Structure formats: structure tokens, C-alpha cells
Amino acid sequence: MAAAAAAPAFVIAPAIVAGLVIGIYEILLVHRDVTIPTHRFGHALHAVVIAIIASIAVFNVPFVFSMFPQLAAIPYIGSVMGFRILIGIIMMIKIHGVSAALKGAGMATHGMRETWMHSLIVAALVIIAPYAWPFIAPMLPQWAGGATPVKK
Secondary structure, three states: OOOOOOOOOOOOHHHHHHHHHHHHHHHHHHHHHOOOHHHHHHHHHHHHHHHHHHHHHHHOHHHHHHHOHHHHOOOOOOOHHHHHHHHHHHHHHHHHHHHHHHHHOOOOOOOOOOOHHHHHHHHHHHHHHHHHHHHHHHHOEHHHOOOEOOOO
């Protein structure tokens, strides 16, 4: 009897740490772009959650493809890099779309001026996070998915 193929590993700690860092960076950009405190808080909370979800997706492309094999069959998107770029584009549209929706709803007549550059920077960070991780991990403690033991 043949052994069942093992499912790809699911990477959680590095993805969450990267998502938090990207989310915090977006909060800093939101702090500059959004001047209304209640909008700033809501947008910041939303940004962190979405950044973590996007990071989990880009760190776990083989796992996602094993769960949804139809994605792997789509030209361009079916590659690891293609899927990561797709997630980055979705992030960019989401970030800019939230700003536009708030403006359109009259909820942000003052203080909402997020730019495409802001959206592009955050999307690029999501795309490159898995590639940058091997360089960042040795400087992080083990609980954060890094290689440095925690000193007691």
C-alpha cells in the first residue's frame, strides 16, 4: 500500500509576525493619511487583520494550492510568484478601495487622502515578505519564528 502524500507544512509564526509588521507599517501610513481619530483606529485595525491574512496566504502558497488545486491550474496564478503577486494586487486594491469607499459614503470628507503609492508599498511588502524572511529570521527570537534563542 502506498503512503499518502504529506500535506505541505503550514507556516504560522513567521506569517503572523510579518503580517503584524506590515500592518503596523500601514498604521504609520494611515496615521499620516487619516486625520480623523475614529477613522484612523478603524482603518488601522482593519489594516492589521488583512495584512496578517495576506501574509499567511503568501507564506503558505503550497498549502493553499494543496487545499485548492484548481488555483494551481490557472495560468500565471498557478505559480508561487504569480499567486503572491495576485495577493499583492488584491491588497493594493483593498487598501485604496477602503479609502475611496469612505470618501464616497461621506464618512471621510476631511483627512482621507491615501495615495496609490501607499497602497503599492504595502502590497510590495506583502509580496516580498516570504523572500525577506530568511534574512530577518536569524535576528528574531524563536517564538517569533526566528532562530535566536530567548535569553533568560
